[in-house]
Amino acid sequence: MKTSDNEIIRQALDGERQAYAELVNRHKGKAMTLALRMLKNRHDAEEALQDAFVRAFRALPGFERKSSFSTWFYRIVFNVCSSVLSKRGDTRMFSIDEEHDDELKMEIPSDDDEPDIAFESSEFSRIVRKEIESMEESYSIILTMFFLQEMSYEEIMEVTGLPIGTVKNRLFRARMQLRNSVLKHFKDMNPMVNV
């Protein structure tokens, strides 16, 4: 039976520091994906992630287990990557959008805009990935958290420190941008496609 994160944390706090390696192995993949989406540079992402794991280990005695280890740890990853970004002079991540509730009420495009594309193709998946990689970081990160890391709005709010309205709004915009760019991509590839 797989040992829970909390059990491993208890072992690490009891002096079995080596147990922490299991936590690192468990979370390094998804955390690396998040760091890479934020920093867009493999070397920087790995360095930031290493720093985050070391900080998390040192902060373990203060981990109150109000949230899961992963949420708590992603917040550390997010903060470390954010400080790297701010050193680069990129502060887009921290800006809190004006909330446009009207946008959330946006209607679905009319019948003329009915998408008609080969959804099941592997090409589709490739295009989705490519479009996410080319998105602005604040959008690609929120998509990664929501879909890949399967975080709830509340968990994303906890990790990013953004108000829940901004989280919802940003996620909505990110999904719409992805939708539109994927459809546009298919239209450009095949002008006969009705997008």
Place this chain on the structure above:
Amino acid sequence: MNSPQHGLQPTQQELMEFVDGTLSLARYREVEQFVLQSRRLQSEVKLQQTMHRSIREDTTVQPSVSFTTDVMNEILPQRRYMFWVKLANNSSNFFAMILVLSMIGIVLVSGPGKTQNDSNILSKTVESYSTAYDASVQNMELWIQQITHPVNQAAASPSGKFFLIGLTAFCFVVIMDEIVGKRFFHARIKQ
């Protein structure tokens, strides 16, 4: 298109929440009715679902192979610096390594065809430390003779000697790596 039976036409946000399964049950059922009656909404739902699946199927990016070891080395810095403590904790491995290296060294230094002399040298050395271990030393002498014979034969040629030196160096690196650092081989082979 609003329908008195089904309430307000779903917005884009509601359609996304419908796909996520986060709508309230009542609204979910209303939106479901709209979707069932509209090809356009069905396409939209299918598009959203496929996008979600594509993102979820996206493989996570793994850091380098030595990543976990590097993190643990940061967390346990004494692993790098407390060489002698580590050595003491693994003294049995260390003495086994010394014994193996000594045997190979004796063969290499004394050259081929001197098995008898080699074992004499070894037994004299050991006997000089304590006569109380005479019996065990005799046994060891015989054992070493048997063990070192093929090694001795191998050392007769330059290529054999070269091979033995290489093997010795390799054993040394592997054992030291295991005993002290666990950095190079541990990261590349054991993970």
